[in-house]
Amino acid sequence: MCDKAMESNRAVIVGIIRSNHPMTRDVFLMTVTVPHGFESAMPGQFVMVRVRGREFPFLPRPFSIHSLYREGEASTMEILYQVVGDGTRLLSSLGSGDELTILGPLGKGFDTRYDRRTVALIAGGIGIAPLHFLAQYYNKKNVHGEEKPRLVCFMGARTADGLIGRERMEQLCDAVMVSTDDGREGYCGMVTDCFVDNSKTMDTADLILYCCGPYEMMKRVALMAGDYSVPCQVSMEARMACGIGACLGCSVKMKSDGRPVRYGRVCKDGPVFDSKMIDW
Ligand SMILES: Cc1cc2nc3c(=O)[nH]c(=O)nc-3n(C[C@H](O)[C@H](O)[C@H](O)COP(=O)(O)OP(=O)(O)OC[C@H]3O[C@@H](n4cnc5c(N)ncnc54)[C@H](O)[C@@H]3O)c2cc1C
Ligand code: FES
Numbered sequence: 001m002c003d004k005a006m007e008s009n010r011a012v013i014v015g016i017i018r019s020n021h022p023m024t025r026d027v028f029l030m031t032v033t034v035p036h037g038f039e040s041a042m043p044g045q046f047v048m049v050r051v052r053g054r055e056f057p058f059l060p061r062p063f064s065i066h067s068l069y070r071e072g073e074a075s076t077m078e079i080l081y082q083v084v085g086d087g088t089r090l091l092s093s094l095g096s097g098d099e100l101t102i103l104g105p106l107g108k109g110f111d112t113r114y115d116r117r118t119v120a121l122i123a124g125g126i127g128i129a130p131l132h133f134l135a136q137y138y139n140k141k142n143v144h145g146e147e148k149p150r151l152v153c154f155m156g157a158r159t160a161d162g163l164i165g166r167e168r169m170e171q172l173c174d175a176v177m178v179s180t181d182d183g184r185e186g187y188c189g190m191v192t193d194c195f196v197d198n199s200k201t202m203d204t205a206d207l208i209l210y211c212c213g214p215y216e217m218m219k220r221v222a223l224m225a226g227d228y229s230v231p232c233q234v235s236m237e238a239r240m241a242c243g244i245g246a247c248l249g250c251s252v253k254m255k256s257d258g259r260p261v262r263y264g265r266v267c268k269d270g271p272v273f274d275s276k277m278i279d280w
Contacts, residue, residue: 009040010244014052015077015100020092024161026083027126028092029066031076032100039068039075043134044109044235044272048243049079051090052099060103061087062240062267064130064212080129080164106243107271110134110233116208120199121153121173122221124191124213128155128165130235131212135172150174154198156191156213160184192220204228211235211275222275232275238266245269253279 015032023029048060066078083092094100110130119138121131131153138151151173157163158181170176178186179194187194191213199207207228211221212235225232238250245268252270254262254277264270264277 009105012101012103013038015102017094017098017100018096020094023164027164028081030079032079033074034077034102036073036075038077039070041065041068041105042109043137044130045105045107046271047102047104047106050101051094052101057087059241060243062243065105065133066129067133067136080126082126103243107267108269110210110272112137114208114231117149117206118202119149119151120207120209122191122195122209122211123155124217125157125162127213131210132165132168134210135169139172154191154195156194192217196224204230219280222278222280225275233272234275235272236266236270240267243267255279
């Protein structure tokens with residue numbers, strides 16, 4: 001989608017919280033009713049969220065769209081979030097009927113125009129948040145009669161309770177491989193090693209990777225994608241202030257290939273980038 005088309009969809013809206021449940025000690029799933037029209041958002045796009053009527057925190061916080069669907073005259077959006085600081089702690093204290101000020105949908109989502117028969121989704125921890133929406137999108141494509149590629153999801157976490165949303169991904173994907181650092185569930189070790197082991201049975205000429213998780217994990221996936229010559233899209237994270245490309249606070253260094261140093265704005269040029277574009 002071109003920048004102009006996406007910007008025309010962008011709006012400040014009021015979202016009404018329907019539910020806000022803990023999935024683990026520090027990860028919550030929030031369901032929000034948003035006005036009709038919002039469901040044109042694409043997987044990988046995000047929203048900037050503030051609690052309506054609160055002065056603090058001053059800056060809105062960015063969250064990926066975890067799922068989005070039409071329900072009657074309105075739409076329902078889910079946000080899956082981890083409590084890491086004041087803003088997310090405040091969100092976790094909210095309940096049904098509380099209101100959010102939401103700016104979105106923002107940024108460039110995953111490019112799904114690749115014609116590949118196998119789609120691998122590689123998630124580290126809370127990185128599953130945007131990949132769940134992408135898996136839903138591919139399933140909808142199938143509903144609309146287009147051929148659905150084989151979806152294989154790799155989910156990694158420190159321990160088994162960090163494998164958030166595994167059951168949902170099992171419903172959406174053809175296969176789900178899990179890994180834990182302590183080996184109590186699934187592959188023992190890092191999700192990237194789990195992927196390498198399983199990739200031996202995959203036709204890399206017909207594969208695309210979509211990845212979200214900690215920086216080091218995405219860097220490893222990007223390097224592997226380069227080695228296998230497989231297209232790879234990564235959803236980058238950065239601290240954000242404006243969310244619309246104005247403050248340059250979210251810049252990441254891009255590969256310059258001998259040209260002057262270039263930076264990309266995670267909020268506007270991303271958050272999803274072709275992994276080859278990032279100067280890791
Ligand atoms: C495009 C985008 C999509 C995101 N989607 C999700 C999502 O779906 N679910 C989710 O749980 N989180 C997501 N995040 C991260 C989320 O925005 C931050 O965790 C949140 O803003 C923290 O706010 P806070 O006030 O609780 O923490 P703060 O008090 O602001 O910070 C607490 C700690 O978290 C670190 N931190 C804060 N923001 C970020 C960030 N953006 N990247 C890396 N570290 C950060 C800080 O360095 C600090 O150590 C996303 C970030 C971006 C840029
Ligand atoms: S957050 Fe302001 S430019 Fe990206």
